[in-house]
Amino acid sequence: MKNGSQRAMPMGKREQTKIQNRQLILDAARQVFAELGYGATTVRDIIRATPLASGTFYNYFKSKEEVYQAIRDEVALAIRPRLHEERAKASTVEQFITCTFRTFFDYVSDDRINFRTIRHAADNTRVRMDTPEVVAGFEELREDIEVAIAKGLFPPVDPDMLMAAIVGVAFEVAERMLRKEPHDPTAAADFATSLFLGGVRALPYAQTELPASEEVTSNAA
Amino acid sequence: MKNGSQRAMPMGKREQTKIQNRQLILDAARQVFAELGYGATTVRDIIRATPLASGTFYNYFKSKEEVYQAIRDEVALAIRPRLHEERAKASTVEQFITCTFRTFFDYVSDDRINFRTIRHAADNTRVRMDTPEVVAGFEELREDIEVAIAKGLFPPVDPDMLMAAIVGVAFEVAERMLRKEPHDPTAAADFATSLFLGGVRALPYAQTELPASEEVTSNAA
Amino acid sequence: MKNGSQRAMPMGKREQTKIQNRQLILDAARQVFAELGYGATTVRDIIRATPLASGTFYNYFKSKEEVYQAIRDEVALAIRPRLHEERAKASTVEQFITCTFRTFFDYVSDDRINFRTIRHAADNTRVRMDTPEVVAGFEELREDIEVAIAKGLFPPVDPDMLMAAIVGVAFEVAERMLRKEPHDPTAAADFATSLFLGGVRALPYAQTELPASEEVTSNAA
Amino acid sequence: MKNGSQRAMPMGKREQTKIQNRQLILDAARQVFAELGYGATTVRDIIRATPLASGTFYNYFKSKEEVYQAIRDEVALAIRPRLHEERAKASTVEQFITCTFRTFFDYVSDDRINFRTIRHAADNTRVRMDTPEVVAGFEELREDIEVAIAKGLFPPVDPDMLMAAIVGVAFEVAERMLRKEPHDPTAAADFATSLFLGGVRALPYAQTELPASEEVTSNAA
């Protein structure tokens, strides 16, 4: 049987299907990881969430671990450069903190499926996967903090601790943000930023249901 | 040699063994969960880390899940009352924040095996179960915050968000604290407390390797 | 420690308990075999139906099989001699058939727990255990038939087949009898006897609920 | 050589293997149930009697119970319609009884493996499951009897009891029939039919080893 056609540019049906199937698996895996947690997920679970057959999985990934790697990398690759870039531009503590949280919460809000995959809540299990890519993201933050300290933006605090505090607040507040519809990444970013810049006394007042008098809804400090 | 201590009901060897075996299993489970992560751990792994026979496991727990519950509850039951009690005494924001972090980090430092079990790495997965007991601990913190706001200790911030921020910083900073020997719960508590009271500019300066002069270790800003 | 008393006749507490425990186990076993069937019953099930501890079982019986033997023997020993004796006295077909069914249904009605043990209905499973003792009971019936044929009571039919028919009707009709309260062994015996003596046309008319005219409730033939 | 037969949908090798494997398991199960009894049989036993791997069993059946169901239903589905149809045609007691027994014994003789599976010995346990399909068969017989009574074929006997008697004789006589080679379903049917039509006195004389004169083989009474 001869290969009748060779089209240089337009992608053959074969290649398209291939890319599409890979994506089907990745999407299914994200879903299932988010629902069951990484540990409890089986390859069968992933396949079941797909129109494909079980054997097909192995045409694209060697194992559950490998799909997981792919998802992780996708996430980290999507957010890390953005964060790093923003922070590099910061010339004050305010800017550094603000852009870090804002970028993070915006990303999470846009791409909450991915977020849920690495930080997940379901069947009572929250998981966070400290895989190389994610850890690398943390390291990058720490390095950016070190640079900022060197530049004099930050006082000479323990960069590791500060990184931990930022990460902790970012993930935990993101979790809450996602529970309320509609998501309000701006409010989340404001909250976290205010906390880091001025402590609890600087926090924005809560949006109350009652029409509060004007000055109360804004910051008093 | 006389038995000087008074045991109201001298325990038979059988009861002792029973209690001891239960503990053997719990300890083994803690170890193994900490090493392999909850998801990857099998009941066999737990038993293997024990001098007991496979069937014996089922005399004490119905499943891996049940051991895990027991561990979790042990943790939550140990720490929650302490935290709640301390916070109830607080009459200022400072006290509220300080005692929360101090109690938490002291506990974690004392009982790091338990902490590692519920907040852990290896196989790159950190798990924390938002099971009834743990969630109840979070709720309690939120309620305490609400009470504090009502009393005027806190400005009228979003209690859910503040709780999230405290929890995030607590767990994440604890993680870092445990990576350095010797543990320094005081430093961790100081760090977190300062952050919450005055933001990044209020943070204590990092412990440098050089023996720093006294006033340097405290806040300057 | 000395054995202070030796009472020749009155049974010691020890012996009494021993006999009593043996009986507890036998009774429990009967119950459980009847409920779960022999195959599905575990020694644990039997013990659970007893106030005794699992180890105690083995002071009385070596295994499930052995309890089962004991029950079987009890049953066979209780009913076989009665049946044999009655049939030996029979001098007509009528007597032979009548006494066989009457004795059997009376026994079953009295001791339905034992019956249920060897012929049981629960969880949709009917079991009949053709153990040596039970088979011996069947053989005895066949031999009695052979003797009756030799004596001229029966025509020279196939004794094996006749035995099978008697056994089949006995067990199956007994099953129905036990489903109606109050049990009516007399009606069951009449039914079976009439069938064997005269075929379906000789069967007694069914007891109807409606107050039927007198002659209808009795046989018409 | 051409494939002369017309298969509407030529079956792929896959489908064939699937059907064949299902049958392998069913056959093995029949064998093993017949050898060990239902209760004592394990899924492993069934698989061992098969060239298949252990996991394969679970591609076809969820449990031992489910295989058993399949076998049972096969039996009931094969025999019930035949019995019902024959009885519907009966216009006399003789026909009703005759066709019932004849059809039953013919079936059992043809399909003795199936019969042995649901009515069986070894480990001394005979099992017959009164599962929906089988019970439905019994019910059907009872209903047919009720119809026959209404039509005046039978005297107004207790249909439940008559059904029980027929069932008891059918199963028990079938058991004996299967013990002798060659099977003689005709003799079994004659025996049972005669019993039900005229009682023991109407029974055919036993086949003796000696070539008996003609009239002896038929009824004398």
Add this chain to the structure above:
DNA sequence: AATGAATGAGTTTTCATTCAT
């Protein structure tokens, strides 16, 4: 490439029996 049944190693779980108290 896609399919999905087969595989069998590995896991969970049960239970008859033993044995220290």
Add this chain to the structure above:
DNA sequence: TATGAATGAAAACTCATTCAT
């Protein structure tokens, strides 16, 4: 002798991976 927890062999079941179609 009674107890009941411990034992471990064996049963039930799962699932990642292979492979014939």
